[in-house]
Amino acid sequence: xxxxxxxxxxxxxxxxxxxxxxxxxxxxxxxxxxxxxxxxxxxxxxxxxxxxxxxxxxxxxxxxxxxxxxxxxxxxxxxxxxxxxxxxxxxxxxxxxxxxxxxxxxxxxxxxxxxxxxxxxxxxxxxxxxxxxxxxxxxxxxxxxxxxxxxxxxxxxxxxxxxxxxxxxxxxxxxxxxxxxxxxxxxxxxxxxxxxxxxxxxxxxxxxxxxxxxxxxxxxxxxxxxxxxxxxxxxxxxxxxxxxxxxxxxxxxxxxxxxxxxxxxxxxxxxxxxxxxxxxxxxxxxxxxxxxxxxxxxxxxxxxxxxxxxxxxxxxxxxxxxxxxxxxxxxxxxxxxxxxxxxxxxxxxxxxxxxxxxxxxxxxxxxxxxxxxxx
Ligand SMILES: Cc1cc2nc3c(=O)[nH]c(=O)nc-3n(C[C@H](O)[C@H](O)[C@H](O)COP(=O)(O)OP(=O)(O)OC[C@H]3O[C@@H](n4cnc5c(N)ncnc54)[C@H](O)[C@@H]3O)c2cc1C
Ligand code: SF4
Ligand code: SF4
Numbered sequence: 001x002x003x004x005x006x007x008x009x010x011x012x013x014x015x016x017x018x019x020x021x022x023x024x025x026x027x028x029x030x031x032x033x034x035x036x037x038x039x040x041x042x043x044x045x046x047x048x049x050x051x052x053x054x055x056x057x058x059x060x061x062x063x064x065x066x067x068x069x070x071x072x073x074x075x076x077x078x079x080x081x082x083x084x085x086x087x088x089x090x091x092x093x094x095x096x097x098x099x100x101x102x103x104x105x106x107x108x109x110x111x112x113x114x115x116x117x118x119x120x121x122x123x124x125x126x127x128x129x130x131x132x133x134x135x136x137x138x139x140x141x142x143x144x145x146x147x148x149x150x151x152x153x154x155x156x157x158x159x160x161x162x163x164x165x166x167x168x169x170x171x172x173x174x175x176x177x178x179x180x181x182x183x184x185x186x187x188x189x190x191x192x193x194x195x196x197x198x199x200x201x202x203x204x205x206x207x208x209x210x211x212x213x214x215x216x217x218x219x220x221x222x223x224x225x226x227x228x229x230x231x232x233x234x235x236x237x238x239x240x241x242x243x244x245x246x247x248x249x250x251x252x253x254x255x256x257x258x259x260x261x262x263x264x265x266x267x268x269x270x271x272x273x274x275x276x277x278x279x280x281x282x283x284x285x286x287x288x289x290x291x292x293x294x295x296x297x298x299x300x301x302x303x304x305x306x307x308x309x310x311x312x313x314x315x316x317x318x319x320x321x322x323x324x325x326x327x328x329x330x331x332x333x334x335x336x337x338x339x340x341x342x343x344x345x346x347x348x349x350x351x352x353x354x355x356x357x358x359x360x361x362x363x364x365x366x367x368x369x370x371x372x373x374x375x
Contacts, residue, residue: 031298033126034059038118039096044182047103048148049113050086053125055095062097062127064089066134066159067152067244067272070097070127071300071348074112080126080300081109082348084246084272086151088158097125102148104276126300129350132272134160135242138167139268142236142243144222144255146174149247152272154183156244157190157200164195170236171201174222174251176208178215223255231262238264245271249279273349280362281345282352286337286369288359295351295360301344305351308339311368318366337368 036053044050053072055062062070066088073080083099092098103114112118134156141160145153150173157171175181187202194200205222209215218225230236243259245252252271259269284295284305299305310323325336340351340360352360 031127031129032060032062033124034062036097036123036125038121038123041113041118044100045180047114048180048182049101049103051099051101051113051118053097053099053123055097055125057095061094062125064097064128066155067132068128068130069132069152069272069348070099070125070129071346072099072109073124073126074109074118075121075123077108077112079344079346080124081346082129082274082300082350084132084149084152085128085155088155088162090162091158100148100151100154129298129300129348129353130272131353132156132244132246132270134163134165135270137242138165139240139242140167140236141165141169141171142226142230142241143169143171144174144226144243144245144247144251145171146222146247146251147180147274149245149251149272149274150183152246153244154186161190161193161195161200166195166198168198169194169200170203170226170230172222172226173202173204174247175204175206177206178209178213180206221251221254223251223258226255227258231258238262238268241268243269245269247274249273249275275347275349277347279347281340281342281347282349282360282362283364283366284338284340284360284368285364286359288357289338290357290359292356294354294356295338298350298354300348300350301346303341304344304346305338305340307336308368309336311337311339313367319368322368339368 034055036055039052039054042050064085066085069082069084071080071082083101085097086100087098101110101113103110132152143153143157153171157169160169171187181204191200191202203218205218205220205225206215207219207221209219218229238259241264243264245255252273256269256271260266295305307325308322309325311319312321314320322339
């Protein structure tokens with residue numbers, strides 16, 4: 001594995017990791033850890049903030065693809081959290097990155113953002129991560145986002161608009177009330193600037209808007225509206241769409257199920273689930289692992305994914321203690337295990353996406369296996 005130069009700008013003692021050539025896909029681009037300063041914080045709604053992070057001039061540039069995400073670490077918060085880049089990279093200054101962060105009550109990072117004037121505060125930003133991105137077909141784009149899932153979809157539609165893609169796009173956005181809507185003008189601008197031979201349609205759908213309000217747009221759950229008014233009525237056809245979902249996992253699960261039931265192939269569905277600390281940490285099946293190190297090169301926290309041995313389990317079959325193997329002591333990974341420490345994992349799922357051998361999943365058996373038995 002290539003752990004390259006130490007980043008001396010990084011106050012939190014991370015590393016810049018350069019991934020091996022050749023550049024196979026967007027995941028294997030350079031993942032860098034930069035120090036940055038919060039340049040601005042702006043309210044998009046009563047609970048959603050737009051923050052712009054300016055990375056230091058002399059740090060290596062973080063080159064993201066629209067749809068990817070980064071992890072952000074803020075003062076007073078021991079672990080970072082994941083946030084999607086909210087603008088197409090070509091629409092930002094090269095050393096600046098915009099994020100939309102929604103306040104979660106009791107949430108450490110989002111409460112810190114909401115809790116005072118954060119402009120000028122130093123943060124650590126690590127990325128780019130993830131494989132969510134615009135595909136290069138000419139099929140109709142069906143984008144469905146909820147809440148702060150607007151971020152990654154906004155980046156993707158901005159990028160598609162800049163590229164003047166030769167395809168139609170329907171963007172369904174699920175929110176609770178009119179007070180939860182944002183980027184309304186930006187959506188109109190994308191509609192105006194979309195390739196003139198094709199169409200971009202932005203459709204906000206409200207689930208909790210008061211019956212007697214002045215809202216004359218669609219109501220209900222966004223995935224239901226898409227199903228009833230567009231899929232069932234043949235406005236869009238599974239024979240000619242690529243679907244993009246971003247936001248809360250339950251919304252995505254429902255939408256994906258709807259499209260699968262309608263016959264859309266999994267290869268035509270892309271999604272970015274905003275997992276959080278309530279989600280299960282992924283598990284490594286060491287019998288599938290080929291020790292390629294790709295997961296280690298994208299991990300955003302030093303101790304989430306480690307080499308370990310001497311596991312003890314509790315009554316429920318979960319690991320209660322383990323011994324971390326240091327390079328001086330190692331007997332080789334053949335006899336130890338790569339292990340995800342539940343208490344350190346931030347549920348970014350970057351390792352799951354990075355693993356080329358399907359060796360990491362939240363569904364695997366939690367008891368670590370070694371590659372070989374010690375005889
Ligand atoms: C790939 C990826 C991209 C993401 N992109 C974004 C983004 O662009 N914008 C954004 O706002 N978020 C995004 N998230 C979610 C984000 O990473 C954090 O989970 C979220 O901001 C909460 O962090 P916190 O520190 O405020 O809360 P935490 O301190 O992590 O959680 C505190 C408590 O709040 C509860 N909690 C956490 N999240 C929620 C929730 N959503 N609803 C209800 N209760 C909750 C938990 O039970 C926990 O006990 C993304 C997540 C992933 C995996
Ligand atoms: S173990 Fe995987 S999902 Fe957990 S923080 Fe590390 S890279 Fe992210
Ligand atoms: S778990 Fe996957 S990514 Fe990590 S070393 Fe093993 S094969 Fe490579």
